[in-house]
Every structure is written in C-alpha cells, then in structure tokens.
Amino acid sequence: MLLQPQKRISERALTVWRITATIYSFFTLLLCGGIIALTIIFDWPIWISVIAVLILLIESYFFIYLFPRIKWKRWRYEVREQELELQQGIFIVKRTLVPMIRVQHVDTRQGPILRKYDLATVTVSTAATIHEIPALEVEEAEEMRIYISKLARVADEDV
Amino acid sequence: MSEPKRLHPITAVLNAIKTLKELIIPFFAFVVFGSKGGGIFSIIGGIVVLVLILVAGIFSWLRYTYRIEEGELRIEYGLFVRKKRYIPFERIQSLDLSEGIFHRPFGLVKVKVETAGASGTIDGAEATLTAISKAEAAMIQEVLQKVKTLGVEDIEKLDEIQEPKEQILYKISPRELLILASTSGGVGVVISAVIAFITQFDELIPYKTVFHELEEFVASGVLFVSLIVFIGFLLAWIISVIWMMIKYTDFTLKRVENDLIITRGLLEKRQITVPLGRIQGIRISENILRxxxxxxxxxIESAGGSAANAESASVNILPLIKKARISRLIEDHIDGYDLDIQTTPAPKRALKxxxxRGWLVVIPIAIILIFFFKLWGALSLLLLPLSAFWSYLEYKDAGWSQQGNQLTLSYRTFVKHTVFMQKHKIQTLALKESFFQRKENLASIEATLMSGLGGAGGRVTDLEEKDVELMYKWFSRESEKAQS
Incomplete structure (x- = not known):
C-alpha cells in the first residue's frame, strides 16, 4: 500500500474556495430569481420554481460546502529532493509524480481573493505538462518556488 | 560561400499563391456581398487585388536572400521592414525537404529548417526556403552534416570528410502500399470533407426542394436509397485509397549517421528527418482492420517539431509492417527498447x-432515440451488444509491463496502441483511483512523454491496483520515502 504524501495545503484555501463558489452560485441565484419572476408573470405551474430553488440549494450545498471540504482533505503534496508528488481529486484520486529533472520552470500566482488571504498558487511546468498546487501560504509558496527551481537546475539532463 | 543567393524565381508565384490561399475567405465574402453594388467595380477590384498580390510576391522574392557564413545560415528578407535571421548550424535539428507540383518541373525543393524550439513561428519552422535547386539543398545538408560531425571550427576542412553512411531500412512494396491504403480508415476524413464542402454551398443548392423530393424518393424505395448510400461510401473509400497511395508512394526509411530519414509521396515529395537523440518513445498502433x-x-514520439507541425512530433516511421518484423528492423537503430514484450492484462473483474462505461454512453442515446422514434428507435438497442463487444476489445487490449528501465502500456482508443517508454524520458506518471475502483482494488495509470511542444503517452484503465502501485514505485526516484 502506498502512503499518501504528507503535506497539506493551507486551511485558508477552504475559505477561498467557498468564496469563489459563492460568487458562482450568485449567478445561479440570479437565474433562479429570473425563473421565479417569469413563473409569477406568466402563471406557469408552481413546480417549476420549486425545482429551480431546489437546484439552487443542492448546488450551493455541494459546491460551497461539500466539494471544497473533500477537495481540501484530499489535497496533499510533498517536495522531495528528486521529485514532487501531488495528490488531488474529489471523485477520482489522482496522484502524480514529477521528477525534478523534468521540471522546466516554476511560477507563483495570486488572484485578488488569494491575495487577501495571503495565499498563492504554485505552478510547476514540465516539457509536456503543467501542475498546480493551489493556495499555499505566500512565504511557503515563495520558498517552494526557489527550492524547486534550484533542484531543477542541478539536474540538467537532455530532454 | 558567402555571397547572398536568391531562391528560384518560381518562389514569386508560390508566394502569390500562398497569399491568395490566405485571402480566399475574405475574397469569397467580397464576391458574395460585393456583387450587389455594380458588378464592374468588383471585377476591377478583384483584378487589382490579384495584380497587387503578384507584384508583392515578386518583390518579396527579390528581397529574400540567404547565404552560409561563419557556420550560420543567414537569411535576409522583408518587403517593408528588412529582417535578418541568422541560424547557427549547431542549432538546426533537421532539414525537412518537400517537393510540390510546382517544384518538380524545375528540379526544385522546399526546405524547412527546424530548430529545437521554434514555437514562435506560424508554420512551425524557424525558416523556410521556398524553392531552391536540389543541388543547393544537398549542399546545405552537407554543411549541416559536417558541422554536426566536426563542429563549427573545422568547417573549412570540408573535403576531408567522406560521404555519410546510408542504410535503407525499409521500402514499401506495391502490395504493402495497397494494403496500407485500403485499410487506412481515411474514409471518415473523406466523408466529413464532403459534408463540410456541401454545407458551404447551402445557398447555391436548393436543399429544401431536394429534400422534399428526397422524402418522396425515400418512400418509394428503402432498398434503392440504401444502395445509393452504399455507393457513396464505396466512392469515398476509393478516393481515400487513392489519396493514401499518392501520399505514401515510395515510402522509404533510411538511417543516415544519427538520423532516421523518411521520404515519401508521389505528387508532393516529402522528406522528414528524425534525429535519433530526440526520440522520446515508440508507439505501435494497430487498427481493427489490420x-x-x-x-x-x-x-516515434520526437521532441522536435512544433505545435503547428504535428507530423514531425509524432512521426510515422513504418506505416505498415508485420508485427513480428518490427523488433528485428528497429532494435539495431533505436537503443534500449525491447519491443517483443508480453504485457500483463487487466484482471477479469475489470471487464464489467x-x-x-461503454453502456453509460450508449444507454442515454438509446433512450432518447426510443423516446422520439418509438418502435424504430428500439433498433438502437442493437448498440448495446455492439458497445459491449467494443468494450471487450478495449479490455482485452489493456495491458502493462515494466522491465528494467522500460515501461510498456497498451490500450485501445479507436486503434490499439502500445507505447514503449524509458524511465528517463517519461515526464510525469500519474495513478488514478475512483471510489468504485478502490472497492474492486483497481486503478488506472497515465504516463506522459514529451512530443513536439505537447505531451503524448499512454493511459490504461482498471489494472490491478498493486500492479499500478508497482509502476508508481518504479518511477519514483525516492520510493523508500514514498513507502515509509
């Protein structure tokens, strides 16, 4: 049995994801309100609005509450001297190994919400793939970027 | 060696044709929408545009010079803005030669200069010499060969080097060409091209009347209609066969020094070079007919090539070959791959x-069809056994093997693929497991190679969990830590 990678991403990631999901569900709310308005204006059967509200509630529950929780619980990573290991996924757990010698460059990225919570996303690119570690504490992300790029430089092998 | 040379004058025509090709859509728009306001203007306008394009073609030919100087290929071009591009020969990965129908009467070739990372350019090549004589192309190739073997400093000692060793590995026989063409599955391409072509002209063809007549026609005889459809398919197939035969005529695979060189084609002769050092992996593909x-x-997945030029990233080095012959042909030339490997299949419980998964796609389609077409829709239930059969094939073709440094994955998408990869060429390896897979102790594996600017590789679903973990540990450089 393989053991999971050890490190978790910042707990504040949960808050950030929930905020993002809330913003998205705001659009559903608008849509839902529109449907209810139309139902009232055109005298449509009542069950249409009931379904709309139900969909809104279910969506909010899953995308604001449940999925971020599972996503956070699942997200693990580990930076070792010769490789980077990631674990992610809600329904399907995906574990990825990225050897350091394959890493071409590392970036950190920060959107407005992430910045507010002092978080950053680290992006690791190989010649063929791009991997993301979302929502790390800024200092940790910065450290990791420097660490990985140092290790990646050492192991310079032909592609 | 250093005086600047021009390309062959036919380049002017080729330039004009290329511009015309790019302008064809705006040109059509012009004809369609412009024709309402006075025909004479649009005709004059059209002629003026044509002349302008031709003149521009001539000038860009006049302005384009190239020369070989100090171990660099130096190109200067540009109509209004003079541009210079100097490419050191060491940086050139390969020269791709092709001859179109305009080249052949004059004994010319088009040379594409490929470098390691020419991602910025549109056509994927660092530079293109549109038309030069074959002797010139041979000269450039010779210089490239010398720089590669001797280094730049010794480039002046040109004459001392002997002819590069050349060894023909494979030449397609007429019989193989026929089999290749008739089993290529190019039919789909032809049919979709025909459909795309027809939909372009929906203003010209009165579909409504046609369909109305067609309806009555259909009513008059199902048999007749199916005969027409059948003949249509047959025609499409014949076209695709001819097309493939033209494309793959005289397919030859050669080894020259450290490159594999492919030449092929009847109307447009192409030459593709794969440097052996750039090989990332080998893929054997078998379609259902073969x-x-x-x-x-x-x-061969190659690190060369570019986004727009997929053909030099995933190169078909042997279009049709008996599976048993492969390893004998290739093993001497591509090191470190064992192509005669038995793969471990997916466990029996993966079959269901x-x-x-196949039914997950098919059943909704069947339900919709039955809902709309009632009894006739029930015919779609035939899809169920069909899909199950296909799933069975997918299941049978799934497999893996790991021996020493080599990972082999086999799987079927539409075609059965077997991918051979070496540990130090694999970019990333991923293990995937869903909740339901975990209950059955199954997992999927995905390996990614570099191919051109993107990725290629293999993905096998529902293998034995402990097998997948084995591969995962094998790829991990610090597997003790991964286990601890």
Missing part, C-alpha cells in the same frame, strides 16, 4: 467496468 492480419504501424 490487427487480425498482424499488421501495424509504428510511430469496461462494459459498464
């Missing part, structure tokens, strides 16, 4: 998951 007869085609 698999029973033991035929397959072999691709394969079938279920």
């Amino acid at each position: 698999q029973p007869f033991g035929y397959s085609s072999i691709y 998951r394969y079938i279920f």
Whole structure:
C-alpha cells in the first residue's frame, strides 16, 4: 500500500474556495430569481420554481460546502529532493509524480481573493505538462518556488 | 560561400499563391456581398487585388536572400521592414525537404529548417526556403552534416570528410502500399470533407426542394436509397485509397549517421528527418482492420517539431509492417527498447467496468432515440451488444509491463496502441483511483512523454491496483520515502 504524501495545503484555501463558489452560485441565484419572476408573470405551474430553488440549494450545498471540504482533505503534496508528488481529486484520486529533472520552470500566482488571504498558487511546468498546487501560504509558496527551481537546475539532463 | 543567393524565381508565384490561399475567405465574402453594388467595380477590384498580390510576391522574392557564413545560415528578407535571421548550424535539428507540383518541373525543393524550439513561428519552422535547386539543398545538408560531425571550427576542412553512411531500412512494396491504403480508415476524413464542402454551398443548392423530393424518393424505395448510400461510401473509400497511395508512394526509411530519414509521396515529395537523440518513445498502433492480419504501424514520439507541425512530433516511421518484423528492423537503430514484450492484462473483474462505461454512453442515446422514434428507435438497442463487444476489445487490449528501465502500456482508443517508454524520458506518471475502483482494488495509470511542444503517452484503465502501485514505485526516484 502506498502512503499518501504528507503535506497539506493551507486551511485558508477552504475559505477561498467557498468564496469563489459563492460568487458562482450568485449567478445561479440570479437565474433562479429570473425563473421565479417569469413563473409569477406568466402563471406557469408552481413546480417549476420549486425545482429551480431546489437546484439552487443542492448546488450551493455541494459546491460551497461539500466539494471544497473533500477537495481540501484530499489535497496533499510533498517536495522531495528528486521529485514532487501531488495528490488531488474529489471523485477520482489522482496522484502524480514529477521528477525534478523534468521540471522546466516554476511560477507563483495570486488572484485578488488569494491575495487577501495571503495565499498563492504554485505552478510547476514540465516539457509536456503543467501542475498546480493551489493556495499555499505566500512565504511557503515563495520558498517552494526557489527550492524547486534550484533542484531543477542541478539536474540538467537532455530532454 | 558567402555571397547572398536568391531562391528560384518560381518562389514569386508560390508566394502569390500562398497569399491568395490566405485571402480566399475574405475574397469569397467580397464576391458574395460585393456583387450587389455594380458588378464592374468588383471585377476591377478583384483584378487589382490579384495584380497587387503578384507584384508583392515578386518583390518579396527579390528581397529574400540567404547565404552560409561563419557556420550560420543567414537569411535576409522583408518587403517593408528588412529582417535578418541568422541560424547557427549547431542549432538546426533537421532539414525537412518537400517537393510540390510546382517544384518538380524545375528540379526544385522546399526546405524547412527546424530548430529545437521554434514555437514562435506560424508554420512551425524557424525558416523556410521556398524553392531552391536540389543541388543547393544537398549542399546545405552537407554543411549541416559536417558541422554536426566536426563542429563549427573545422568547417573549412570540408573535403576531408567522406560521404555519410546510408542504410535503407525499409521500402514499401506495391502490395504493402495497397494494403496500407485500403485499410487506412481515411474514409471518415473523406466523408466529413464532403459534408463540410456541401454545407458551404447551402445557398447555391436548393436543399429544401431536394429534400422534399428526397422524402418522396425515400418512400418509394428503402432498398434503392440504401444502395445509393452504399455507393457513396464505396466512392469515398476509393478516393481515400487513392489519396493514401499518392501520399505514401515510395515510402522509404533510411538511417543516415544519427538520423532516421523518411521520404515519401508521389505528387508532393516529402522528406522528414528524425534525429535519433530526440526520440522520446515508440508507439505501435494497430487498427481493427489490420490487427487480425498482424499488421501495424509504428510511430516515434520526437521532441522536435512544433505545435503547428504535428507530423514531425509524432512521426510515422513504418506505416505498415508485420508485427513480428518490427523488433528485428528497429532494435539495431533505436537503443534500449525491447519491443517483443508480453504485457500483463487487466484482471477479469475489470471487464464489467469496461462494459459498464461503454453502456453509460450508449444507454442515454438509446433512450432518447426510443423516446422520439418509438418502435424504430428500439433498433438502437442493437448498440448495446455492439458497445459491449467494443468494450471487450478495449479490455482485452489493456495491458502493462515494466522491465528494467522500460515501461510498456497498451490500450485501445479507436486503434490499439502500445507505447514503449524509458524511465528517463517519461515526464510525469500519474495513478488514478475512483471510489468504485478502490472497492474492486483497481486503478488506472497515465504516463506522459514529451512530443513536439505537447505531451503524448499512454493511459490504461482498471489494472490491478498493486500492479499500478508497482509502476508508481518504479518511477519514483525516492520510493523508500514514498513507502515509509
């Protein structure tokens, strides 16, 4: 049995994801309100609005509450001297190994919400793939970027 | 060696044709929308545009010079803005030669200069010499060869080097060409091209009347209609066969020094170079028509090439070959790959998951069809056994093997692929496991190679969990830590 990678991403990631999901569900709310308005204006059967509200509630529950929780619980990573290991996924757990010698460059990225919570996303690119570690504490992300790029430089092998 | 040379004058015409090709859509728009306001203007306008394009073609030919100087290929061009591009020969990965129908009467070739990372350019090549004589191209190739073997400093000692060793590995026989063309599955391409072509002209053809008549026609005889459809398919197939035969005429695979060189084509002769050092992996593909007869085609994933030029990233080095012959042909030339490997299949309990996944797509389609077409829609239930059969094939073709430094994955998408990869060429390896897979102790594996600017590789679903973990540990450089 393989053991999971050890490190978790910042707990504040949960808050950030929930905020993002809330913003998205705001659009559903608008849509839902529109449907209810139309139902009232055109005298449509009542069950249409009931379904709309139900969909809104279910969506909010899953995308604001449940999925971020599972996503956070699942997200693990580990930076070792010769490789980077990631674990992610809600329904399907995906574990990825990225050897350091394959890493071409590392970036950190920060959107407005992430910045507010002092978080950053680290992006690791190989010649063929791009991997993301979302929502790390800024200092940790910065450290990791420097660490990985140092290790990646050492192991310079032909592609 | 250093005086600047021009390309062959035919380049002017080729330039004009290329511009015209790019302008064809705006040109059509112009004809369609412009024709309402006075025909004479649009005709004059059209002629003026044509002349302008031709003149521009001539000038850009006049302005384009190239020379070989100090171990660099130096190109200067540009109509209004003079541009200079100097490419050191060491940086050139390969020269791709092709001859179009305009080249052949004059004995010319088009040379594409490929470098390691020419991602910025549109056509994927660092530079293109549109038309030069074959002797010139041979000269450039010779210089490139010398720089590669001797280094730049010794480039002046040109004459001392002997002819590069050349060894023909494979030449397609007429019989193989026929089999290749008739089993290529190019029919789909032809049919979709025809459909795309027809939909372009929906203003010209009165579809409504046609369809109305067609309706009555259909009513008059189902048999007749199916005959017409059948003939249509047959025609499409014949076109695709001819097209493939033209494309692959005289297919030859050569080894010259450290490159594999492919030449092929009847109307447009192409030459593709694969430097052996750039090989990332080998893929054997068998489509359903060829698999029973033991035929397959072999691709090489190469780090060269570019986004727009997929052909030099995943190169078909042997379009049709008996599976048994592959390893004998290739092993001497591409080091470190064992192509005669038995793969471990997916466990039996994976089969029901394969079938279920197929049905997941088919059943909704069947339900919709039955809902709309009632009894006739029930015919779609035939899709169920069909899909199950296909899933069975997918299940049977799934497999893996790991020996020493080599990972082999086999799987079927539409075609059965077997990908051979070496540990130090694999970019990333991923293990995937869903909740349901975990209950059955199954997992999927995905390996990614570099191919051109993107990725290629293999993905096998529903293998034994502990097998997948084995591969995962094998790829991990610090597997002790991964286990601890």
